Amino acid sequence: MSATSTARTQVPTQASESHSSCATAAVSLTAREVTVLTLLAEGMTAQAISRRLGIRVATVSKHQENLYRKLGTRDRLNTVLLARDLGLLPQFHPRVRL
Numbered sequence: 001m002s003a004t005s006t007a008r009t010q011v012p013t014q015a016s017e018s019h020s021s022c023a024t025a026a027v028s029l030t031a032r033e034v035t036v037l038t039l040l041a042e043g044m045t046a047q048a049i050s051r052r053l054g055i056r057v058a059t060v061s062k063h064q065e066n067l068y069r070k071l072g073t074r075d076r077l078n079t080v081l082l083a084r085d086l087g088l089l090p091q092f093h094p095r096v097r098l
Helices: 031-041 046-053 057-071 076-085
Strands: 008-014 024-030
Touching (some): 031 046, 031 057
């Protein structure tokens, strides 16, 4: 393997109702996709993520598209919620501010 190879995270998922013939499917995310997913879960915009990671907004958008495709979702909210259900993200525990 080369030094530039990417790490992947595989998580078994339940097939969607429209694909009930498959019992499970594996989701394979790159380390960068997991990073973008985590920042999406924090509510950051694509522009803010691009600044934080030092990449172009178009690159962030491509990572989002890949996440949507791999998780079978169509928007940011459902992607984050599904990722949490699958254990790709920690469960949300709101902080109480005084």
